[in-house]
Amino acid sequence: MESFDYVIVGAGSAGCVLAARLTEDSSAKVLLLEAGGEDDADEIHIPVTFSSLFKTGYDWNYETVEQKHLGRPAYWPRGKVLGGCSSINAMIYIRGNRADYDGWRDSFGAEGWGYDDVLPYFIRAERNTRLGGPLHGTSGPLHVEDRRFTHELSQAWVDSAVTWGLKPTDDFNGASQEGAGLYQVTCHRGRRWSTADAYLRPALSRPNLTVRTHAQVTGVTLAGTRAVGVSYLDRGVAREVRADAEVILAGGAINSPQLLMLSGIGPAEHLREHGIDVAVALPGVGENLHDHPAAPVIWTTRDTTDLVEFGTLFGLLKYKATQRGPLTSNVGEAGGFMSTLDGLPAPNMQFHVAPTLFYDNGLREPTVNGFTSAATLVEVHSRGRLRLRSGHPLWRPELDPAYYAEPADFEAMLAGLRVLMEIGSTGPLARFLDRPFLPERLDLDDDALAEHTRRWTQTLYHPVGTCAMGTDELAVVDTELRVHGVEGLRVVDASVMPVVPRGNTNAPTIMLAEKAADLITASRAGR
Numbered sequence: 001m002e003s004f005d006y007v008i009v010g011a012g013s014a015g016c017v018l019a020a021r022l023t024e025d026s027s028a029k030v031l032l033l034e035a036g037g038e039d040d041a042d043e044i045h046i047p048v049t050f051s052s053l054f055k056t057g058y059d060w061n062y063e064t065v066e067q068k069h070l071g072r073p074a075y076w077p078r079g080k081v082l083g084g085c086s087s088i089n090a091m092i093y094i095r096g097n098r099a100d101y102d103g104w105r106d107s108f109g110a111e112g113w114g115y116d117d118v119l120p121y122f123i124r125a126e127r128n129t130r131l132g133g134p135l136h137g138t139s140g141p142l143h144v145e146d147r148r149f150t151h152e153l154s155q156a157w158v159d160s161a162v163t164w165g166l167k168p169t170d171d172f173n174g175a176s177q178e179g180a181g182l183y184q185v186t187c188h189r190g191r192r193w194s195t196a197d198a199y200l201r202p203a204l205s206r207p208n209l210t211v212r213t214h215a216q217v218t219g220v221t222l223a224g225t226r227a228v229g230v231s232y233l234d235r236g237v238a239r240e241v242r243a244d245a246e247v248i249l250a251g252g253a254i255n256s257p258q259l260l261m262l263s264g265i266g267p268a269e270h271l272r273e274h275g276i277d278v279a280v281a282l283p284g285v286g287e288n289l290h291d292h293p294a295a296p297v298i299w300t301t302r303d304t305t306d307l308v309e310f311g312t313l314f315g316l317l318k319y320k321a322t323q324r325g326p327l328t329s330n331v332g333e334a335g336g337f338m339s340t341l342d343g344l345p346a347p348n349m350q351f352h353v354a355p356t357l358f359y360d361n362g363l364r365e366p367t368v369n370g371f372t373s374a375a376t377l378v379e380v381h382s383r384g385r386l387r388l389r390s391g392h393p394l395w396r397p398e399l400d401p402a403y404y405a406e407p408a409d410f411e412a413m414l415a416g417l418r419v420l421m422e423i424g425s426t427g428p429l430a431r432f433l434d435r436p437f438l439p440e441r442l443d444l445d446d447d448a449l450a451e452h453t454r455r456w457t458q459t460l461y462h463p464v465g466t467c468a469m470g471t472d473e474l475a476v477v478d479t480e481l482r483v484h485g486v487e488g489l490r491v492v493d494a495s496v497m498p499v500v501p502r503g504n505t506n507a508p509t510i511m512l513a514e515k516a517a518d519l520i521t522a523s524r525a526g527r
Contacts, residue, residue, distance in 0.1 A: 003242035004031040004210070006520075007230055008250055009217045009259065011036075012084020013506050014493045014513035015250035016195035017125075019211070020141070020203040021517035028524065029208050031241060032200075033232055035216040035255075036080035039087045039196050046319060047147075047185070047192055047330045048307060051362030053077075053088045062254060062399060069404035070454050075361055076291075076399065077461060078254060082213065083194035085252070086506055089461060091185040091192060091330045092352075093144045095122050095173045096501025096508050099346040108498040109471030112479050113515075121514040122173075122507065128184070135174055141198040142510060143188035147333060149326050150182055151355035153304060153371050153432055154333035158182065160427030161351075164419075166336050177502065178347055180336035186506065187330070190323035195510060218393035220247055220263035220489065222279050227489035245524060246488045249467075250513070253495040257286045257386050257466040258397045260476075265486060274391035280485040284474030286386040288465035290500055291401045294352070294376040295413055295457045296359045297420040298438040303431070306369035307331065307356040331358060337378075337502070340415035347502055348379035349416040352460075359438060361458055370437055373424065375416030376460050378502040381406035386466050403457060413457070414449055462505040467495035480519045481512075492516040 006022055008015050011034035019032040036058065043049040044058070055061050060078040067074060079085040098115040105114040119135070126137035129145040136144075161180035162168045169179030186193050203209050214235045221229040221240065229242040249256040260266055264279035266286060271278050310326035319327035331354045337347035357370035384402030389395050404410040421442045424433055436442050439452045467476040467483075476483060477496050483489045494509050501508045 001240055001242050003244055004029045005245040006030045007241055007243040008032045008248045010251035011082050013086045013195050013509040016200040017510055017513035018517055020199035023203050023206045023209040026208055032211045033215040033217055034082055034213045037213050039082040044087050045192050046327050047187055048327045050088055050090055054361055064399040067403050070457055074459055076459050083196035086194040089506055090332045091187055092183045092504045093186050093507055094503030096503045097177050097346040100501040104498055110469050110479050118511055121511045125510050125514050131171055143193040144184050145187055147185050148190040148324050148328040150333055153355040154353055156429040157353045158334050160429035161336055161423050163427035164423045177337045182334045185330050190328035225280055226487040249491045250493045252493050253463040253466050256491050256493055256495045260285050261388050262393050274388050276391050282476055284476045286466050287474050288468045289384040289386050289401050290380045290465050292376050292378055292460035292462040293403050293457050294374045294460040295453045296372055296374045296438055297417055298370055298372045299433040300435055300437050301369045301371050301432050302434040308366050340412050348412050350376040350378045373420045375413055375420055377409055377413050382409050413453055462500055464494040464497040464500045467491045468498040469496045470498050481516050
């Protein structure tokens with residue numbers, strides 16, 4: 001049987017980082033397995049086209065169970081390609097709030113993961129073209145830049161939000177998160193810069209790194225309570241490989257807990273229901289699933305343009321020649337953070353705005369020129385769970401984020417939508433807005449706004465928590481991301497976050513992997 005020191009499962013936002021960092025030690029032999037294929041589509045690299053990747057071969061194309069408080073399931077795109085979700089996301093660079101990481105430490109026993117502990121890893125990863133020390137990095141692998149194109153509607157929204165009462169900011173990752181401004185993006189000279197670009201490609205020439213695509217892992221091989229390898233399908237052919245040091249799961253908040261359960265690690269009764277022998281009973285596997293929900297307020301526009309207008313052959317040729325112009329837009333160009341209630345320790349609401357019609361995950365083709373604003377709940381109280389539908393590894397798991405199960409989440413979302421309606425009638429933005437599109441009128445009573453919210457809530461693509469780090473009875477990994485009760489097995493991805501950070505989760509996942517690489521390297525030195 002083939003053997004490596006480390007077998008990494010998943011070449012996404014975390015897996016690519018780990019592969020690059022661990023192979024910096026030339027004596028460490030690393031195998032990186034990715035269920036998807038190469039990241040070679042133009043739509044991956046052109047920022048504005050990210051949503052065209054949804055429901056394609058680059059997407060796991062998941063769907064939740066019917067949500068009690070929505071009356072329908074919710075579609076969840078997840079990257080199935082080199083770079084994972086960093087190859088299909090909206091490229092917004094947000095780290096989260098100091099309170100998030102201090103909360104991991106203080107509320108969940110995650111010592112070593114407070115804000116002051118993780119900040120050096122954000123800095124190490126980052127290569128920011130405008131911002132520098134002490135809070136930003138300028139020499140890391142991850143390019144972060146001011147977008148090369150910003151539509152006048154996005155700037156008008158920022159100006160109107162400031163007129164409404166938000167403070168202006170040019171750095172959501174600085175000393176204070178609150179305010180309104182333009183988002184920085186993980187792009188390099190107008191092109192998406194995924195973790196495949198930032199970390200994996202520079203490492204591919206190393207003889208101690210092996211990367212296999214179209215390789216879906218079906219189980220972790222255990223010898224007693226030690227992980228010694230994995231089984232996987234290599235383009236449909238069953239294979240096994242040995243890990244002499246560690247198996248590292250980096251499949252994300254859906255695939256990592258599913259793989260643990262398939263391997264006999266998880267809630268014992270649930271595993272037995274599916275005919276899976278229990279190797280290690282860990283009741284927290286699959287629990288604590290939660291996500292940032294988002295809901296829109298959209299207008300048609302006048303006396304301005306729409307991003308869709310630039311999606312022409314001429315626009316594409318201009319982009320390919322210069323990597324400038326509207327196709328460098330990440331769609332969600334601007335936004336802000338605020339609290340909808342007094343006395344909160346940090347913002348509970350994030351806004352995203354786009355100079356086009358973007359709703360239902362961008363799957364509906366715009367029919368008129370428009371402007372989209374969205375309220376995103378970033379302090380989420382509702383908790384759901386992930387469960388197996390079958391012991392067969394190719395069956396999709398059952399996903400239930402329990403959106404709005406806690407009434408406080410729904411009330412906060414309604415308050416955020418009311419703010420967006422007010423901003424739309426304030427300041428310079430108002431002159432560009434023609435009429436309400438979704439909802440069709442803005443003078444809604446509470447019941448009508450509630451119905452609108454239930455109808456149009458969607459994911460903001462940030463599921464976390466299903467292999468949570470901590471010390472309580474539902475913790476799955478310890479503070480070094482080692483699976484409780486199993487030797488030689490770690491989880492390094494968004495599933496270990498006990499609480500979702502306030503903001504987009506790509507940068508925090510990269511931080512996790514940077515820190516994990518140090519923990520793994522130190523462990524190897526100790527051995």
